[in-house]
Amino acid sequence: DTGVSQNPRHKITKRGQNVTFRCDPISEHNRLYWYRQTLGQGPEFLTYFQNEAQLEKSRLLSDRFSAERPKGSFSTLEIQRTEQGDSAMYLCASSLALDSNEKLFFGSGTQLSVL
Amino acid sequence: SQELEQSPQSLIVQEGKNLTINCTSSKTLYGLYWYKQKYGEGLIFLMMLQKGGEEKSHEKITAKLDEKKQQSSLHITASQPSHAGIYLCGADIPGGSQGNLIFGKGTKLSVKP
Numbered sequence: 001d002t003g004v005s006q007n008p009r010h011k012i013t014k015r016g017q018n019v020t021f022r023c024d025p026i027s028e029h030n031r032l033y034w035y036r037q038t039l040g041q042g043p044e045f046l047t048y049f050q051n052e053a054q055l056e057k058s059r060l061l062s063d064r065f066s067a068e069r070p071k072g073s074f075s076t077l078e079i080q081r082t083e084q085g086d087s088a089m090y091l092c093a094s095s096l097a098l099d100s101n102e103k104l105f106f107g108s109g110t111q112l113s114v115l
Numbered sequence: 116s117q118e119l120e121q122s123p124q125s126l127i128v129q130e131g132k133n134l135t136i137n138c139t140s141s142k143t144l145y146g147l148y149w150y151k152q153k154y155g156e157g158l159i160f161l162m163m164l165q166k167g168g169e170e171k172s173h174e175k176i177t178a179k180l181d182e183k184k185q186q187s188s189l190h191i192t193a194s195q196p197s198h199a200g201i202y203l204c205g206a207d208i209p210g211g212s213q214g215n216l217i218f219g220k221g222t223k224l225s226v227k228p
Binding site for chain 2: 004006031033040041042043044045048055056089091093095097103104105106107108109111
């Protein structure tokens with residue numbers, strides 16, 4: 001297994017368009033997370049799944065954002081009617097929730113630029 | 116709300132020199148993580164600390180969590196160009212779900228050969 005995989009690596013879109021990102025976690029990991037990172041800032045939590053259930057959503061996740069993990073494996077993050085403020089790196093992470101020592105493995109991210 | 120402050124914001128060192136990066140929390144830390152990020156890439160896990168006074172080392176990198184569990188330091192001995200990148204500290208949010216971490220803004224490290 002090569003780790004957490006994210007596609008595409010880069011996405012340029014025009015304001016108002018919809019975009020969808022995909023994340024393939026490490027195969028045996030049951031938890032999957034989405035984070036957003038803007039330039040010069042640390043990542044900010046957006047949402048997470050345990051298997052196929054979306055258990056927590058940040059207030060940062062507006063109504064234009066939707067995430068799914070239909071079969072408890074890969075996940076998609078969709079942004080509708082993109083705005084320039086959505087430009088950021090979108091990071092996916094996964095973990096195997098066994099105990100309190102939870103280590104997140106991050107993907108390389110999808111860099112979104114909204115023109 | 117809890118905040119993590121990292122210092123310095125950026126650091127340029129000569130290869131072979133030692134350096135320290137600090138991470139200070141406004142509240143007690145219950146799980147402190149150190150990650151490294153190359154520009155435009157994802158985060159690479161370095162170490163996790165939980166207990167006051169805990170210290171962990173991996174190769175030339177040592178991380179410590181103070182007894183009061185409000186400050187952590189990352190120390191690199193005999194720095195190399197491969198150590199260059201952005202170092203981020205992250206912490207569990209008390210009462211939050213596991214994996215819901217807050218992060219500092221990062222410390223950008225450059226190592227001059």
